[in-house]
Amino acid sequence: MSDQSVVALKSVNSTVSEEEVLALKEKLDAKKQAFKSEVNARKQELADKAAKLDGELDDKRAKLKSYEEKKKELLADLKASKDDKKKEKLEKVEEKIKKLQKDIKAREKNNKKLIKENKKSLNKELKAKKKEFKKEFNPENKAYKLGVKRVLWEKKKFKRKFADKIKFDKWKAWLYLLPTLILLAIFTFWPLINTVKMAFTVYWDPDAPIYQYDENGDIVTDDDTGKKVILGYGKYKGYNMGLDIAGETKFQFGISNFTEVLKYDGFLQIMKNTIILCVATVPISTFLALLIAVCLNAIKPLRRFLQTIFFMPYVTNSIAIGMVFAAMFNIVGVNEHELMLSKSLGIINNIIGVVGLGPVNWINQGSGYWANIAVMIIYIVWNALPFKILILLGGLQSVNKQYYEAAKVDATPAWRVFTRITVPLLSPMIAYVVITGFIGGFKEYTSIIGIFGDKMQPPGAATGTPRLQTMVGFIYEALETNSQGLASAAAIILFLLIFAVTLVNLYVSKKKTHY
């Protein structure tokens, strides 16, 4: 890099390339290295000088030592035989020793002085050199640093240019998503979070009585008074929005909402209803829908017309359909006597009467649980058919006709075509229909209202938990009595149930489905 570019680097408006800056750095590094090696050389020179002086001194010391040894020898000789000559010799040696000692002392002193002086002059010299070096080096170094800064700045500027764009794009994406996100947040996320929160919120009611229970789980009553036996007062109760709004009540974390749901008298009845209505209807409706779809697919004339007919229940209100079903299964007359007199047994009883079956009290006062469930299953299956037929028919129509032609040429019996070709090729649709069917089935509620009304049982049935109560019904009931905590806990239990069943469904369909 030339000096001009260094100058250029110093000027504010210049732009520098990264290569230029790197070249400058290389040059500066080389200079630094040269300076350091020069300094080291000078220091080494001084050290050598000191070593030389020390070496001379050591020589003298060695000589002194040899003289002292001679003196010792001579002394020993003199003891043995007193000889004048020897005495003279000894004196001479002693004189020499004295001289040497003096010399060494002087040299030691001199050497120290010399080294000190030399060091001083070297330091002075190095200082001056350093000053000189800095004078030359620093501006270049500054320019280099400036260059680096500028390059970095330019890089940053470049990045920022793009970063702005990326940031803007991200921001725009969120802007487009905003309406949906707001709606989702208000109507989905917040209620979800709130449900979980309410499910785990309880308060301490000091006035709540604690009853005694027998081994059957029933409350023990006093034989004399007929009143419930009270053991004491005070217990945790679930979240109550009314109390929350009124204030004063202190809410805290607790799981008594869940224990209350699980301990609830009718809980087993509710689960039984929910599971029967779901597990019985999904396979039946799926199988029927499959048969109807295959039949519809096989015929050409009237297909569109029949498709419309089969789809009608889907667009009709389920309460309205429920009322029609209720009328079909209804018997006019409330007791057996009236029943015998009445000609109006309902259309279903009239139809099964043709083949000699009986009139059955389906839904009226005094009807049995399984008769009620049978009506519910028929109704739910009928109601679930259209959607499933639609999906399966769509799937069937997308199956390549050549599979059927190939099967025909190979003389495949119709049942085998159905089981070995149609069902496997439709398996993704069947899996979809079954999974959504189970999810919907566990949430059965309106269908029961449609037939039995909001009492959720035939008239005259026992009080307490309604006979056909389901989980969703229970949740609604809890909400009506301001027991939001209980309702939330029940909703979470239902969710976990659906979640588990769906996982099983997915696991099975993964193994059995051909995509």
Add this chain to the structure above:
Amino acid sequence: MKIVLQNLTKIFPARDKKKGKETIAVNDFTFTIPDGKLVGLLGPSGCGKSTTLYMISGLQVPTGGKIFFGDDDVTKLTPENRGVGLVFQNYALYPHMTVKQNILFPLQNLRGPDKLKKKEMIERAYEAARLVQIDELMERKPSELSGGQQQRVAIARALVKMPKVLLLDEPLSNLDARLRLQTREEIKRIQKETGITTIFVTHDQEEAMSISDIIVVMKLGVVQQIGAPQNVYDDPTNLFVAKFLGTPPINVFNGRVEDGKLIIGDAAVLDVPGVDDRDVFVGIRPEGFIPSDEGAFECKLSSVEVMGRDVSVVCTNDASANPFVRAIVDADYKIDREAETVKFNLKPHKVLLFDSVTEERIRFEVN
């Protein structure tokens, strides 16, 4: 087993009865397919060749005419009772079954006296698989196979029940050029080994000519010509057949016959004894030209393409019905690339005359 088609006709009714016209897919097709032969039904799309195949399989019911397998009238028989093996254009392999299950499928359908034990079924499946050389792929799904392998599975599935007739609907159309060459040899080999009467449909004349014992050329539901590939190529009955067969295609010129001489443009190019004076279409096969300085037939030279063994001379002629005339000559003839014109003598048996109105063949004596 020989197959007899007697006045076979298929008419598809018009979809819109007021406006549309009914489509005659196959018109009065009469032909006897000898036992153990490989027959290619050939024609452009919409010529009724696939319809014919499906009528033989029973998937489509003929409007008129009869079909015999041997001496049995099978016209009224449904496909499952005909005992044919059919290979579809896109193979129609069941995607959810392995190769083995696919091949076993027709065997498992057998009922009554034909019913097989499980061991026999598997033996026969492997036998069929070995025939088409896929016995190492038996546990794979069709989606894990290449196009050629799928095609072989489809053939194995059609062969495993030992059909009396094997029908192939455009079996090579989904394969790439290399695989197509290889597979058509394979089909020929399998057909020879099994000796099953085989009918296959194609629109690729090269494919049909290369492996068929007999080809049937069809056009708009009407059979144009039936015969051994070489005979049909050398001796077409009309202009359509002549144009349809052969790559590169035949060169067609407007010409006339005067005094027993064929005249193209102004030049008398060939003696055609025994033909009345009239306007004709002249078809000359690309290999029917011999370059010669004294040649009677002169064309303007456009380019010369070297193909190694042969040289393709592309030229123009005012009387040509096509933009270019293509002649394939032996590389020994040296063609002057710089020359403006090139002169040819014609091989008489490669020159075909057709009536200018009916496009029917006019035969003349070749010395």
